[in-house]
Amino acid sequence: MSVQHTSRRSFLKVSAATGGGLMLGLSWLTSCESDKANKADPELQMPAEWVTVNAFLKIGDNGVVTIMSPNPEIGQNVKTSMPMIVAEELDVDWKNVIVEQAGLDTENYTRQLAGGSQSIRHGWEPLRKTGAMARYLLVAAAAQQLEVDASELRTENGVIYHDGSDRSLGYGEVASLAATLTPPEEVTLKDPADFKIIGHGKKNVDARKIVKGEPLYGLDVQREGMMYAAIVHPPAFGLKLKSVDDTEARSMPGIHDVVTIDARPEGVEQQWSDVNAFPQLVAVVGNNTWRVLQAKKALKIEWESDSAPESTAGHRSALEDLLNDGKAEEARRDGDPEAAFASAATVVERSYSAPFLPHNTMEPMNFFAHVTEDKAELVGPIQTPEFLRKTVSALLNMPEEKIDIMMTRMGGGFGRRLYGNFGVEAVLISKAAGGIPVKLVYSREDDMTQGTYRPEYLVRYRAGLDEDGKLIAFHVRGTGANESPVFANRFPAGTVDNYLAENLSIETNVSTGAWRAPRSNFIAGAEQAFLDEVAEAAGKDPIEFRLELFERAKTDPVGEDNDYDAERYAGVLELVRDKSGWNTNDDKRGVAAYYCHNSYVAQVLELEMKGSEPRVTEVHCAVDCGIVVNPEGALNQIQGGIIDGIGHALYGAVTFTDGKPDQQNFDTYRLIRHAEAPQSIHTHFVDNGIAPTGLGEPSLPPVIGALANAIYRASGERVYEQPFAKPRELKG
Amino acid sequence: MATYNLTVNGTPRSVEAEPDMPLLWVLRDELGLVGTKYGCGIGACGACTVHLDGIAMRSCSLPVGQLDGEAITTIEGLSENGDHPVQLAWLEHDVPQCGYCQAGQMMSAASLLGNSPGADDAEISASMSGNICRCGTYTRIHAAVKTAAKKMS
Numbered sequence: 001m002s003v004q005h006t007s008r009r010s011f012l013k014v015s016a017a018t019g020g021g022l023m024l025g026l027s028w029l030t031s032c033e034s035d036k037a038n039k040a041d042p043e044l045q046m047p048a049e050w051v052t053v054n055a056f057l058k059i060g061d062n063g064v065v066t067i068m069s070p071n072p073e074i075g076q077n078v079k080t081s082m083p084m085i086v087a088e089e090l091d092v093d094w095k096n097v098i099v100e101q102a103g104l105d106t107e108n109y110t111r112q113l114a115g116g117s118q119s120i121r122h123g124w125e126p127l128r129k130t131g132a133m134a135r136y137l138l139v140a141a142a143a144q145q146l147e148v149d150a151s152e153l154r155t156e157n158g159v160i161y162h163d164g165s166d167r168s169l170g171y172g173e174v175a176s177l178a179a180t181l182t183p184p185e186e187v188t189l190k191d192p193a194d195f196k197i198i199g200h201g202k203k204n205v206d207a208r209k210i211v212k213g214e215p216l217y218g219l220d221v222q223r224e225g226m227m228y229a230a231i232v233h234p235p236a237f238g239l240k241l242k243s244v245d246d247t248e249a250r251s252m253p254g255i256h257d258v259v260t261i262d263a264r265p266e267g268v269e270q271q272w273s274d275v276n277a278f279p280q281l282v283a284v285v286g287n288n289t290w291r292v293l294q295a296k297k298a299l300k301i302e303w304e305s306d307s308a309p310e311s312t313a314g315h316r317s318a319l320e321d322l323l324n325d326g327k328a329e330e331a332r333r334d335g336d337p338e339a340a341f342a343s344a345a346t347v348v349e350r351s352y353s354a355p356f357l358p359h360n361t362m363e364p365m366n367f368f369a370h371v372t373e374d375k376a377e378l379v380g381p382i383q384t385p386e387f388l389r390k391t392v393s394a395l396l397n398m399p400e401e402k403i404d405i406m407m408t409r410m411g412g413g414f415g416r417r418l419y420g421n422f423g424v425e426a427v428l429i430s431k432a433a434g435g436i437p438v439k440l441v442y443s444r445e446d447d448m449t450q451g452t453y454r455p456e457y458l459v460r461y462r463a464g465l466d467e468d469g470k471l472i473a474f475h476v477r478g479t480g481a482n483e484s485p486v487f488a489n490r491f492p493a494g495t496v497d498n499y500l501a502e503n504l505s506i507e508t509n510v511s512t513g514a515w516r517a518p519r520s521n522f523i524a525g526a527e528q529a530f531l532d533e534v535a536e537a538a539g540k541d542p543i544e545f546r547l548e549l550f551e552r553a554k555t556d557p558v559g560e561d562n563d564y565d566a567e568r569y570a571g572v573l574e575l576v577r578d579k580s581g582w583n584t585n586d587d588k589r590g591v592a593a594y595y596c597h598n599s600y601v602a603q604v605l606e607l608e609m610k611g612s613e614p615r616v617t618e619v620h621c622a623v624d625c626g627i628v629v630n631p632e633g634a635l636n637q638i639q640g641g642i643i644d645g646i647g648h649a650l651y652g653a654v655t656f657t658d659g660k661p662d663q664q665n666f667d668t669y670r671l672i673r674h675a676e677a678p679q680s681i682h683t684h685f686v687d688n689g690i691a692p693t694g695l696g697e698p699s700l701p702p703v704i705g706a707l708a709n710a711i712y713r714a715s716g717e718r719v720y721e722q723p724f725a726k727p728r729e730l731k732g
Numbered sequence: 733m734a735t736y737n738l739t740v741n742g743t744p745r746s747v748e749a750e751p752d753m754p755l756l757w758v759l760r761d762e763l764g765l766v767g768t769k770y771g772c773g774i775g776a777c778g779a780c781t782v783h784l785d786g787i788a789m790r791s792c793s794l795p796v797g798q799l800d801g802e803a804i805t806t807i808e809g810l811s812e813n814g815d816h817p818v819q820l821a822w823l824e825h826d827v828p829q830c831g832y833c834q835a836g837q838m839m840s841a842a843s844l845l846g847n848s849p850g851a852d853d854a855e856i857s858a859s860m861s862g863n864i865c866r867c868g869t870y871t872r873i874h875a876a877v878k879t880a881a882k883k884m885s
Contacts, residue, residue, distance in 0.1 A: 075830030075867050203826045210831035211822045212814040213767020213807030217832060220766040228761065253733065253750065289770070290757035291750075362771050362779055362832040362866045411769070411832025412866050444772040632826050636872065640829050643868030666776035666864065675857040677870035 042208065044096065051175035053134050054183075055108035056086060056127075059175035063158045065092050070102040070109040071119045072383050073206075074413030075640075076696040077633035078119045080205045082127055084630055088197040089131030089190055092158040092171065099205045104385040104405040112407075114383040115418055115514070117597035117694025120629060124691055132187040134178070141178035142169045192627065192689060201632030206409060216409040218380035219441065221368040226437045227256055229285045229429045230292040232299060233278040233450050236659030237509045240306040241280040249284060249298040254291035258299070259283050259432035263424045269394045273387040275452045276421040277511035283429045289441050307509045309659035312355070315481050318506050319458040323351070323479050328502035331488035334558050340473035340498035344464030348537050352461075352526035354722035355653040356481075357454035357515055358663075360671060363411020364447040369426035370437035375402045376427060377437075381410035381417055388420035392427050415514035419452045445664045452513030453654060457485045457522045461530040464498070469538030471496050471549065478523070479504040482512055485523040491569065491595065492531070494562030495549035510656065516644065517697035520596040521704075525649060525722075528592035528705025533718065541584040542591050542709070543577050546570075564595045571686055572602035572622040579684045580604035580620035590709025594702035598693035600624040600686075603642070605678075605706035607714055613725050614711050616646050618680040621699060626690035634695050639681045641699030647672025649704040650725040736800045740765065741809025751797025756780045758796045759806060767807040767835050771864070778863030781836040781843075782806050788843035807835035810842055818842045821880035829867035837863045841877045849885040851877070 047060025058066040067083035083099045104112055111122055135155060142160040143150040146167055154161050161168045192198075209216055234240060246258035264270065264279035282299060286292040341347060367380035376398060382388055385405045393400045410417060426440040442450070457480040464473030474496045478486035484503035493499055515521060535545035550573075552558075553566035573593045576582070582591065582604055593602035606618040619642050628634045651670035655662045663669040704722075712718050737746050740763065747762045754773075759765045759782070768791055771779030775790040782791045783805040791804075810816045818841045828834045837860070844851055844859045851859070856877045865873065 075828075077829065201826075203823065204828055204831075206831065207823055207826060207828055208814060210828045210834055211819040211838065213810075213835045215766050217769075219770065222764060222766065288753070288757055288761040290753050290761070293773075360866055362769070362777070362830065362864065364770065410830060412830045414866070441770070444774075444777075636826065636829055636869065639871050640868035643870055644866070647868065665774055666772045667774055671864050671866065672868070672870075673862075673864060674860040674870045674873065676861075677868065679853075679871055679874055681871055 044098070047172065051179050053137065053175060053179050054130065055105070056130050057090070057134050059171050061172045061175075063170040063172040064096050064098060065090065065158070065171070066098045066100055068102040069099050070105070070112050071123070072112065072114040072385065072407045072410065073101065074114050074383060074410040074417065076114065076119070076637060077204060077630065078114070080202055081120060081630040081633055082123050083205070084197050084202055085124065085127040086131040088195055089128045090135050091155045094197050094202060096158060101407060101409070103407065104389060106386060112385055114413060115415070117599070117696040117698065119694065121598055121693045128189050129187060132189050133183050136184055136187050137178040137181050138171050138174050140181050141174040144177065145169060145174055198629050199627065199631065202630055203632060217363050217411050218366045218368065218408040219363055219411070221379050221408065221439055223368070223370070223437045226368070226439055227285050227287060227433070228289045228292050229283050229426070229438050229440045230289070230296055230443065231425060231440065231446060232282040232284070232296050232301060233446065234303050236309055237277055237511070237656070238305060238307045238309040238659040239303040240278070241282065242302040242304040244282050245300040248300070249295040252291065252295045252298060254287040255284060255295050256287065257285040257433045259285065259429060261425060261428035261432055263395070263421060263428060271387040271391050273384045273419050274391055274421065274424070275419045275511055275513050277509065278450060281425060283425070283432075283440070285429060285433045285436075285438060293443055310508060310510065311657050312655040315456055315508065315656070319456070319479050319481065322504050322506055323458055323460055323477060326479070326504045328477060328504045331486060331501040331503050332493060332559070333500050334493070334496070335498035337473050337475055337498040337500040341462065341464045341475070344473055345467040346465040346537055347462060348534050349460065349462045350530055350533060350720060351458065352529065352720050353458045354456065354522045355655065356456045356510065356512070357648060357652050358448045358451040358654050358669070359412070359414045359416035359515060360448065360669065361410070361412030361414060361416055364444055365416070365422035365442040366440055367423040367426035368437070368439045369423070369430040371396065371427055371430040372435050375404070377404050378423060378427065379406045379408060380423060380426070381408050381413070382420050382423055383410070383413050383417040384420060388423045391420070391424055395424065395428065396431070414516040415518065416452060419513050444666070448654070448664050448669060449661045451654070452511050454515030454521065455480045455483050455512045459485055459523065459526050461526070463530070463534040465534070465538050469540060471534065471538070473498040475500045477502040477504070479506070481506050481508040481510070483519070485519045487519065487523065487563065489561045489563040491564055492549055494557045494559055495552045497558055499558065509659070517596055517701050520594065520697070520701040521645070524592070524594040524596065524701030525704025525708060528594065528702060529708040529718070532590070532705070532709040532712070543573055543582060546573055546593065568600050568624050568686070569593065569595055572600045572624050575622035575684055575686060576602040576604050576620050579622065579682065586713065588710060588714045590706045590711070590713055592702040592705030592709060594698070594705070596701055597697045599695060599698040601698045601702050603702050603706045605703065605710045607707070607710045609714050614650065614707070614714065615676065616678040616707065619678050619682070619703065619706070621681065621683045622686065623683060623695070623699070624686035624688065625695055625698070626688065626692040628685050629692055631685070634685070635683055637695040638683050638699040641697065642681055642703045643672060643677045645700035645703035646678070646707055647676070649707055649722050651723050653723050734797070736796050738799055739803040741805055747796065749796050752795045754792050755782065755794040755796055755799060755804065756791040759791060765806050765808055769832055769835055771833065771836070777833070778840060779833050779836040781839040781863065783839060783843055786843065786846055788840045807839060810838065816842060817880040817883040818845065818876070821876040821883070824879060825872045825876040827869050827872040827876050829869055833863060833865045837865065837873055841880060845877070845881050845884045849881060851881055
């Protein structure tokens, strides 16, 4: 996300409190928030009048400040952390800040997207400039009002002081004048040593609403005259709609309509986010969610073959065949790996696999849409609103400016809500049902069986050691349905003279997509478990073994495209070693480190075996994400990522029989629960003052390796196939 | 369709519904109380937890036909001003990430502590394990329940 400073239109006018948010002129803002704002202090007095300084900022006459949060909030806490950055440079007291979610507005904001742990990284400088720019204008206005030079003024907590004459003005007193001034080309940013908000934990700005059960989520949207809709999609991948008899369903209580929609008609432009195996769907529309879910069962639908049905056993054997015999794409080659392996004293070779995973956000997919002749209103949980609007525009043949999208707080995303098919479906249902306001709600079963699943992966590693236990050759050969998990230029590339990375993949009709820390969520665990075994074969402590490799990358790296900073990588490993009191002979602990999404994480994990099931008791985690904007939110992300990673590695899997997902709800799909989660997680941040990077994903990937390695230490058995806790029974 | 009389958060409410409509959808779609969340519809995730006479129940699995005359408490009615010890502990520990499951988590915690104020770690873990948090806030939930327990015992 970045800010467009040049546009005069974003520096607007005074607006009355009752019309809060008029500067954007979009209908959703009129209903939005002044009356239900996210006040850090519930006693905070609302101003009588607001001045809109720019698209991010409104300043009240009493000095209260509203900061717009343009990025979608999926639980990664950007709705708190990003406004903190603006507030810091603006120099206001956080207690006087109100945060409002902005809707999609491509004129005033860019990169309104939640994905890749990039919001903070991309937002850092533009958000600082936004706050600093506004502060500059407020000071300039005060200088005019006090008839002094701006250089004689200083600010503190929303007040501008002229120490020479012992006079002061609150931001609210100069805001309307400031809004008429021309913003400068450049502004001076604070010295990080002077930060008063950044680096100081702030609580989630929506927390009060969450604990009171106030409507926040897409599923909570209510509108006058709104109907509810449920979809029916083919029961198996490889099937498509043939015909529907809706006679009985239509006669059921509360049922308004049954419609058929096509999200992918010929000739309509698609976006990258339009990943959906089932574009043709039947939808039931009625006056209550439960009634439409009941009416689904009364539909008589015929399905027909679209492509050959696939099964988990078939996927696995195809991946194994390909890994053994397939012609790979060579992604990186250093030195002469074949000769090095031939001369190695020891060769370690191991394969690792992981299944398809559904996202299983606790809030199932849903969206509100109201499509009329000349406009469309959409409200709901979406990580990629800009792309959703493009697709809707193409499907409705309606200009984008006629389509409003408001992002609600999301009940989890994890990548699923990058793919907005549910939003498209809501739009098509609203239109097909006669232009009515409608909220589409997926049942849990719809959600789990119409996924954009994490791909299934299989990877083989080989390592060659010389007689002294030095790593002289490394080979990674990865495959998956439908992508290879290998990152050719990540560690240990750059640390070994003879290196080969290869990619292979098979096609599948199962729809796949990004899942929290795409590819890293598998390959980190595989790589870190493999390195543990290689270290053991070399007779070295696993941390010392890795540090030796980083030393090589620091002093004499192989190749030039190495995608990590060896200093920072080694730094988190050393930090976790020291903080955890790591001992080579610990018999219940495993270690791992990984770099992805621009942040470095190392973990030491301790567990107990409860019968055949591991139970993680404690995790030490060292993190280098540069400056930690909001330590409170950062800790929460790290803890959550660790528990999420442990849970999916131990229990997560969706399998297929004749194209049909075998798991459809939480009775057969196991997610980690309270008693299975570690209660002791210690997080240690590296304090280096580097510009911040994201934390939504980086703590998840390595914990799977640390878990695998701890299982080995505690049980004596290496684990190679996820889910670790319950070996998958192949079916079909 | 029949008429059912419920007391919801202390207020008498009357709803027209089929007897097998789950309480969850009566609350959400008929009464507009959307704080109680839908997660699975089969009583497996706990997102829809409410209190029936002070005991945590899964509202997705309670047909309204069996509830005539009963008193229901939802998250909206757990306290008047959001200041039940469980709610305050959730704020203190900054528990939520996405927040979607937390209404159900808090209703389970309030029921546990209402009936067993001195609940120990094992009891907390066991009785909170019916509520799934996909974001993995269990560590904070556990700490918050303990904080609330101290205030309530």
